[in-house]
Amino acid sequence: MNKDPTATRSGPVTAIRAEAPIGRAGERLLAALAPDGAYAFRDPLDGEVLIVRGGGGGVSLGGGRFPGTAGERLVSADLASRAPGPRGCLTLAPAGRARLRRAQGPADEPFRAQHLDLIAEGEGVERRLRDAAESPIAWMVRRRGRDGAPLLDRASFEAGERLRRDIATAMLLPRMGIDWSAARVDGSGPRDAASASDTTLAARERVHRALEAVGNDLSGLLIDLCGHVKGLERIEVERRWPARSAKVVARIALGRLAEHYGLQREATGPDHARMRLWRDRV
Template sequence: MTGARGQAGDDADRFRRAHQERALVEGPEGPVEIDLTESPLRWLASRKDAAGRPFLSSTEVEAGERFRRDFTLAGLSPRLGATWAAPVSGGRPAGSGPDYADVVVAAKQRLDRAIAAVGPDFASLLLDVCGFLKGLEEAERERRWPLRAGKVVLKLALGTLARSYGLGETATGPARAPAIRTWRAPAGDPG
């Protein structure tokens, strides 16, 4: 019986993976594999505006995905079942990477800073769409907004979030750094 169950599990996993668009995205603690098709933000990013340009800019998408990563790492995603893994305690070798609790706390702090930066009106929509992965139609219905209003408000929220993260469409700064003339201390300086 175990063989049949194992085969069914393998088939289900193969089927699930065939219908996902998986990608590695760089997180603060290393690469994380995500399914791009589960995000309403990625769906909206694939849409074009009236002029044929992407509705969301790459920085708006990056800001929303960064928000989503921190939301997930902070442990705020709802669990659909029990966690059967044994709790992990100390005894890890030194230098083996960040402690799980540190990762969760750091993600929660980044998320709190982002929420404070965008304000409560934008934060609730960002939490629903980027965190809880609700569709825009559902978010509009819950807020009793007119159709397609969520799309515009989400774009404004993502723009504000991108600015709070310091993301921009173009690199800014001097064309090149000033030349370094010497590495030596000035004459007469003992230091």
């Protein structure tokens, strides 16, 4: 019997190597070590148990208790590293963080998710992957200032993402390639207004209302940020703004946009929510 030349004892050479088994407790411990500053150490009263601590800024938060065998499995698989000394704290290794990124990414693109911040958009045949790290507002929401707070709050980030999706759906920006999925009608081109779908027209109306609510002084900046996805430094160069001034103006513009969408930094309940109809006063 002839053997497949592309096969080995471990299977076809094109197959993806399986992750090293670490057990359910190991998976939970790996996820507990993911936050910045998290570490695990042996319980002084019970040497067979690991205690996880996390948090930064001088505040220590409990992260749970795990069996010591789970930590040994992580160390043997090079997913965690043990510090020298009698306490021997465990911290997440680069291989462990890469494994978490593969697990959290799309099932069909695990190794791309290891290096990129992939987000799945759409459903079915319209499903596509996008690298969120390319977005300047995604960079701002993850970057922290000197006070430890993010440069952009979650409400402003969600407002910018909503505007970006509406701009893409409205097809207001020039396409850099051929759209093979768009329907074609005899005598109509891709930019024929009569051939636009109701979804496209509704998105255009939402974009128009959002930019009108923000104002002419900041609407152009939002188009650059959320539509053309221009970086902050590029915006400063093109508009001849001082260095590091674009993020300040962007926070103001995205804050106005969040107010237009009715998004707030924290939930306040119906008694403190923004009034939308006059009859709500009754």
